[in-house]
Amino acid sequence: MRFLVSTIGSRGEAQPVTALAVQLKELGNDVAVVAPPDFEELVTGNGIDFTPVGPHLRTFSPGQLKREDLGRLAEESVREQFRVVGRAAEKADVLVAGGALQHATRSVAESTGAHYVYASFCANTLPSPHHAPPAMLGRVPVNGTAEENLAQWEQHRLLFTNSRPSLNAERAKLGLDPVDDVRAHVFGDDPWLAADPVLGPWPGPGELFTTGAWLTDDLRPLSPELEEFLAAGEPPVYFGLGSMRGAQDTAHQAVAAARELGRRVVLQQGWAGLELPDDAGDCIAIGEVNQQALFRRVAAIAHHGGAGTTTTAAASGRPQIVLPHMYDQYYWGEQVERLGVGRSAKVVTTEVLADVLELAEQAAEVGAQVRTDGARVAAERLMKVNQAN
CATH class of the missing domain: 3.40.50.2000 (Glycogen Phosphorylase B;)
Structure with missing residues (x-):
């Protein structure tokens, strides 16, 4: 066929x-x-x-x-x-x-x-009366009653x-x-x-x-530089925004929050071209990477909340912070909070990261259930x- x-x-x-x-x-x-x-x-x-x-x-x-x-x-x-x-x-x-x-x-x-x-x-x-539509054209619908959700879906149809x-x-x-x-x-x-x-x-x-979820088995090895960084200390925090065009400040705030808690950072530069605030040895900037392999070796995962990244993060058994920008990303932030495996936030703060790191046990339990x-x-x-x- x-x-x-x-x-x-x-x-x-x-x-x-x-x-x-x-x-x-x-x-x-x-x-x-x-x-x-x-x-x-x-x-x-x-x-x-x-x-x-x-x-x-x-x-x-x-x-x-x-x-x-x-x-x-x-x-x-x-x-x-x-x-x-x-x-x-x-x-x-x-x-x-x-x-x-x-x-x-x-x-x-x-x-x-x-x-x-x-x-x-x-x-x-x-469409469903049990949830609002995804965010479109800068508007983020809010879940309401069945009638309110259906009314929002009617507006969504007009788009x-x-x-x-x-x-x-x-x-x-x-x-x-x-x-x-x-x-x-x-x-x-x-x-x-x-x-x-x-x-x-x-x-x-x-x-x-x-x-x-439709997942590939990613068999790509991590780079020697990343392997060396991971082996040099305790599991770091991952930060990346994928194909989103996030501000550099969001990455710098995440690095500052991790450092406050004594954590190292792996920063994926992504389409936004994110950069580290300095060249200190407690952080590393990377390009395209096998997330399946990397996520299992970090302490927490902060990301934009795309369906694929959220699922890969959940399957890794590590807690996550969803930083939604558009479309279905707000929904995925709600789901990780519902399951107790992460938080949805605008930025990574010390308080949010500390809270998420406490969810490691629950994240591991849910990760074992992801197909x-x-x-x-x-x-x-x-x-x-x-x-x-």
Whole structure:
């Protein structure tokens, strides 16, 4: 069978999409991935065919956008997605859309007769009366009553309307009828939840197929410099913001808090290019790293709260501090607090870090429950579903 797995998100979506593709390939299928050009090495390094879509996200600054830009950007994104996905999906039996704002994948599947699956990496990106929508356009919804949450979800639906004219224009080219509710069209009739059932369970209503998080087995060794640093003292504190563009002050505050408690720091520079405040030997700055290997060797993990990083941190059995910036990151901060494995905060302070370090035992207990087979579960289910059709 031939599968096409697509995303237009950051590494937090490209990584799980790649994990699924790897499992599908191991099961004997032909697989290709469509993702932003930033992740070509990630995908091809795992032996998967890759097609780029959209701009380089690392140089794209959504924080500088104005509301009047949204319509134009939505139109450009939809046209690009239809062009790229349409070509890449030739002869594909199954098309999987991983993550939000993928307007073309379902329409292309309709036009070719392929099976379509939409997968979310976080429960609160799917409508439910039990939680508010994710943060979008600078607005952070707050959980309320069922009625209040549903009202917020209705407002969330309207955010998809910018893309409706261009979506229907592209559908018309494929001989397809127009759609009115873009969000319902993208999510499909039976979306999947690719999140860990302990860390981010589906609250209802109704049953939702939950695969577990889509994780890769990262076998990359840590650098000799990092290995030497880790071996030179007690487990340090990790600080990193991934693909977020955080301020340098946040890193400096984290270093100061750790030093106040006599802790060393591993600083991952990430897309923000974070820097250490000085060249003292109690800290080390690193680039891209095997987080699975590193997190198991630190005392606590402070990060931006992306789905993948939160899950990897939880699986490591180490307590964490979530520093949310956007989208589903506020939700993940709530979940680590619910489970008693971490805290959600604006910055790393001495008080927050000291509190989190006391959660080591509970974090270890929860870490032992986190599943690591989600990508395999999803791959096997996709094959069965396609064979049934």
